[in-house]
Amino acid sequence: MRDLLKIYGRYIGITWVIAVFLIAVNLGGLLAFGAYHLAGDSNMFPRGLRELEGIVDGEVSGKPAEGFVMTAEIKEYLESRDFIFLLVLDDKGDVVYSWNKPPELKGHYTLGEVAGFTRWYLEDYPVKLLRTQKGLLVAGRPKNSVWKYSMEVSVGFMNDSLAYVGIFVVMNLVTVFLVVIFLGYRYYKSLKPLSEGICALSENRKIHLGERGTASSLAAQLNRASDILEAQRNALEKRDTARTEWISGVSHDIRTPLSMIMGYADELEKSGNLSVQEREKAAVIRGQSLKIRQLIEDLNLASKLEYHMQPLRISLFYPASLLRQLAAEIINQEPGEQYELIPDIGPELEGYQMEGDERLIMRAVGNLLNNSIRHNPSGCRICLSARQKDGGLRISVKDDGCGIGDGIIRYLTEEPSREKEDTGKGEVYGETFREGEGPHIMGLRIVKQIVLAHKGVFRIQEKGHEVCLWFP
Amino acid sequence: MKNIFESVLLLVDDNREFLKMVKGILEREGFLFIDCAGSAGEAEEYFRKREPEIVILDINLPDGDGFSLMQKIRTVSEVPVLFLSARDEDCDRLLGLGLGADDYMVKPFLPRELILRISAILKRTYFPKGSPALREEVLILGACRVDFKSGVAGWADREISLTAKELSILRKLWENRGNIVTFDQLCQAVWEDNYFGYENTIMVHIRRLREKIEENPSKPQFLLTVRGLGYKLKV
Known part of the structure; x- marks a missing residue:
């Protein structure tokens, strides 16, 4: 909206500049034009015979001639001024001399006729007159060469004319100002929905603008763009849903066969008819089946979290109690003497309640603890600490084992683009993971997804030996 | 059946x-x-x-x-x-x-x-109310013999009766013998409340319980503390 107001303001400003510029150019042009024509010998304003006055009368003193004498000087003067004929009338109206007199002209003119052509035309010839002592000179130019208009203005008006000019200028300016404001406002109004529409589009919202007024075609195009975006979003969502449902379907279908593998492997493991080696092999089958179970569960959860199809069951719970229970469960599974789990839960957390999906958060921390155990078969010290921090809960799992590989850290901390996502070959960003890191990355990815789903922060520190989770 | x-x-x-x-x-x-x-x-x-x-x-x-x-x-x-x-x-x-x-x-x-x-x-x-076997359960902790029914810890030379709370703590631990019972679970089972505010109460009860069932209460053999988490009954 601000942008539009800025555009509106600029539009008004520019219009003003244009108006002022136009006035300046006109005034300048007029001045230049007038100066040129008034000063130079342009034929725009046909000149009269004023310069002849001295020449015609001057002959009286030099020569004893009674009447008008056509000298070369006068002739040259007339021709240079585009005159084509000359008559000299005496006081009675008789033509006493003529030069190139057109045939339709008479030899005598009455007072009334003289008064007429003085102001207008002589038989359509534009003429100029000069009163001399030798008579009235009447010099004519070709027909249709000069436009004549006689104007009379009252003295009062002429005296006030400056004021009138001022009033007109002010009225013009006011009109320009009002018109600019009005037109600008109309544009502003017609562009306002467009501007709102563009804002909505940039925020990935669906729009539908009214397709009327000056900006109708733009509005239609914006609507079309919005429809296309909407269609693409729907298609993407549909694809994501299809993918999640597919994964969910596969993981569902694999469960019954896997139950049977586990069930029979369990039976073989306990069978008294088999040798120890054979029973050990059955135990391996059972153990690996458990891993497959974990993997498909992880895959399913990861895909649901990735495409926001895992609804968060938000509830209030006591994180301290939850973490103790989790740690106790891990120890109760008796991972072995070589592991040491040190719980370090801040006293400020007793009685502290937080909001979140208890099961998912437990899953996240459980994944971290189990990772530490699984990836350090020779044992390690694991520290599970929790503190209140920055108005939220900070949980950290730290061990002194092998740590998380650089490739995985890069993969998890750099936001992967969709195309570059896990190819399933254990190769991401050109990193090849060590053997057995596949489940590691899946587990950690779920941890990260769970934290992000809670709008928290996921961080790997201490060269891969510590994972910090922060929940708001 | x-x-x-x-x-x-x-x-x-x-x-x-x-x-x-x-x-x-x-x-x-x-x-x-x-x-x-x-x-x-x-x-x-x-x-x-x-x-x-x-x-x-x-x-x-x-x-x-x-x-x-x-x-x-x-x-x-x-x-x-x-x-x-x-x-x-x-x-x-x-x-x-x-x-x-x-x-x-x-x-x-x-x-x-x-x-x-x-x-x-x-x-x-x-078979509600537990199996007949559990109802007559007697807990043997070294030289001490705890009878859940009568609520008495029997030693060779004397008999000490346990309070109701001590008994229910012991029962909860016995049900989960070998596993850690967190402070929170214990509180829920015995007081039906959250652990917050019961830190000292639990400690006092456990100490008294140890005095009754352990040979050397300062170096417990059976009722073990798991630091920061809870207690465990080792049998």
């Missing part, structure tokens, strides 16, 4: 191979009467003739789903139901339990877990 192994179990699943395997697992465990149904129709037919003691029910059946089958069963019988399904969605779990199922297990499962859960349901339903 003298014990749970004489119960009649009805397995409903559309996969014959799977039925055969589960039947085998249960038979080896000692269950004597195991019947199978391959569809919802077969299960309904079965109910017209007789009533089992427990139904283990799949959800995806060729002629309907386990939820509606369970509702139909409920109109004629209050038999306990355990869902055993490949569906692991929370909503399925909640729907099943919400309909009144006694348990919900997701495939694939550990055979041992299935047996334990079935046994637990059967015990709870047909």
